[in-house]
Amino acid sequence: EVQLVETGGGLIQPGGSLRLSCAVSGFTVSTNYMSWVRQAPGKGLEWVSIIFSGGNTYYADSVKGRFTISRDNSKNTLYLEMNSLRAEDTAVYYCARFSPDISFDYWGQGTLVTVSS
Amino acid sequence: DIQMTQSPSSLSASVGDRVTIACRASHIITKFLNWYQQKPGKAPKLLIYGASSLQSGVPSRFSGSGSGTDFTLTISSLQPEDFATYYCQQSYSTPYTFGQGTKLEIK
Numbered sequence: 515e516v517q518l519v520e521t522g523g524g525l526i527q528p529g530g531s532l533r534l535s536c537a538v539s540g541f542t543v544s545t546n547y548m549s550w551v552r553q554a555p556g557k558g559l560e561w562v563s564i565i566f567s568g569g570n571t572y573y574a575d576s577v578k579g580r581f582t583i584s585r586d587n588s589k590n591t592l593y594l595e596m597n598s599l600r601a602e603d604t605a606v607y608y609c610a611r612f613s614p615d616i617s618f619d620y621w622g623q624g625t626l627v628t629v630s631s
Numbered sequence: 632d633i634q635m636t637q638s639p640s641s642l643s644a645s646v647g648d649r650v651t652i653a654c655r656a657s658h659i660i661t662k663f664l665n666w667y668q669q670k671p672g673k674a675p676k677l678l679i680y681g682a683s684s685l686q687s688g689v690p691s692r693f694s695g696s697g698s699g700t701d702f703t704l705t706i707s708s709l710q711p712e713d714f715a716t717y718y719c720q721q722s723y724s725t726p727y728t729f730g731q732g733t734k735l736e737i738k
Contacts, residue, residue, distance in 0.1 A: 561720075572726075616663060
């Protein structure tokens with residue numbers, strides 16, 4: 515059975531840093547494309563970042579230079595390192611697999627990040 | 632960036648109705664268009680990929696069509712569990728943008 519479990523969310527002050535984790539079971543992170551998608555409270559979905567199996571990474575302009583996506587193959591885990599956090603980064607962050615059919619087919623349950631003083 | 636625009640933003644319908652949601656891309660995306668369903672407090676669920684392919688396990692009352700810039704999601708006969716928010720998303724190029732969502736409510 516495929517499972518994606520995000521952890522690491524919480525309340526953080528503006529300008530602070532946080533690292534989200536996404537532990538995956540049921541498939542291998544390193545041979546798949548993995549992504550982060552976020553959803554601000556009461557708002558729509560926003561794609562954040564992707565890491566391809568070869569290691570190439572891409573980011574939304576809104577987080578470029580502040581967020582870093584990475585993976586630990588030995589732990590089969592995806593990460594999102596978030597620095598210089600702003601109030602507008604407040605959202606539920608989902609990790610998702612970007613399937614060979616070029617769609618987000620498996621999703622985690624999400625972890626809430628709240629940026630506030 | 633490719634902008635995705637859904638219409639309508641909200642929709643009221645009854646059980647048994649046929650419903651269509653439209654999605655338009657600001658640039659040609661061929662068939663790189665996916666549809667998701669999201670219920671409150673839950674992660675999105677993939678319904679349709681590649682504009683018209685039904686994801687495994689999704690009921691056949693859901694269907695997708697279109698190519699280029701204009702796409703539609705159709706629910707042939709609404710069931711109570713279909714009342715949710717629906718999003719289109721393009722996978723043609725990064726950033727992989729989503730539409731703003733269509734909230735389907737019970738009339």
